[in-house]
Amino acid sequence: AQSVAQPEDQVNVAEGNPLTVKCTYSVSGNPYLFWYVQYPNRGLQFLLKYITGDNLVKGSYGFEAEFNKSQTSFHLKKPSALVSDSALYFCAVRDKGGRRALTFGSGTRLQVQP
Amino acid sequence: DAGVIQSPRHEVTEMGQEVTLRCKPISGHDYLFWYRQTMMRGLELLIYFNNNVPIDDSGMPEDRFSAKMPNASFSTLKIQPSEPRDSAVYFCASSLGQPQETQYFGPGTRLLVL
Numbered sequence: 001a002q003s004v005a006q007p008e009d010q011v012n013v014a015e016g017n018p019l020t021v022k023c024t025y026s027v028s029g030n031p032y033l034f035w036y037v038q039y040p041n042r043g044l045q046f047l048l049k050y051i052t053g054d055n056l057v058k059g060s061y062g063f064e065a066e067f068n069k070s071q072t073s074f075h076l077k078k079p080s081a082l083v084s085d086s087a088l089y090f091c092a093v094r095d096k097g098g099r100r101a102l103t104f105g106s107g108t109r110l111q112v113q114p
Numbered sequence: 115d116a117g118v119i120q121s122p123r124h125e126v127t128e129m130g131q132e133v134t135l136r137c138k139p140i141s142g143h144d145y146l147f148w149y150r151q152t153m154m155r156g157l158e159l160l161i162y163f164n165n166n167v168p169i170d171d172s173g174m175p176e177d178r179f180s181a182k183m184p185n186a187s188f189s190t191l192k193i194q195p196s197e198p199r200d201s202a203v204y205f206c207a208s209s210l211g212q213p214q215e216t217q218y219f220g221p222g223t224r225l226l227v228l
Binding site for chain 1: 145162214218
């Protein structure tokens with residue numbers, strides 16, 4: 001079975017500071033990893049994904065994530081946070097050889113203070 | 115591209131009533147997924163289809179839930195009879211056929227069963 005852990009329910013950061021949202025995963029094989037963002041009363045918007053190759057993945061709105069196989073982590077990062085980044089962030093995993101559905105973490109609420 | 119379209123966006127009904135949620139996937143996508151989001155259980159898969167055929171319905175809570183995909187551009191999720199514990203946000207997502215493809219989510223249907 002596959003699983004995702006997002007250990008922080010909420011992350012607070014000041015505008016202009018770097019941010020990190022943590023994610024660790026467990027799959028039986030090799031993973032596809034995804035980050036989505038959800039704004040209030042909206043659907044999930046795709047940010048970025050790791051398929052293979054370069055461990056540093058760049059995505060939308062200046063976000064990036066680093067895949068670390070030995071630590072089974074895929075932390076989301078941004079060098080300089082904006083107030084508009086405040087939202088709910090979900091990490092998701094899928095086993096390359098497994099079923100197509102995503103397994104999501106519990107979500108991390110990012111609050112960027114002006 | 116219009117993205118994934120879901121209707122209705124909001125639904126309020128009384129316990130025991132039938133509820134039908136609708137989804138139009140992105141044109142050309144082979145896979146369609148139904149997810150449910152609740153505070154207690156987070157985001158969880160209900161069922162997914164490939165080329166209109168149900169592949170995995172292990173997430174469907176019980177016989178009160180049913181889903182169909184009569185053609186490539188339309189799917190329904192039906193709850194009959196509805197119960198208060200079915201109150202949640204129901205998301206539809208679609209993706210292309212390759213395993214590494216991104217799932218794109220609709221705006222969701224917020225269901226409240228009184």
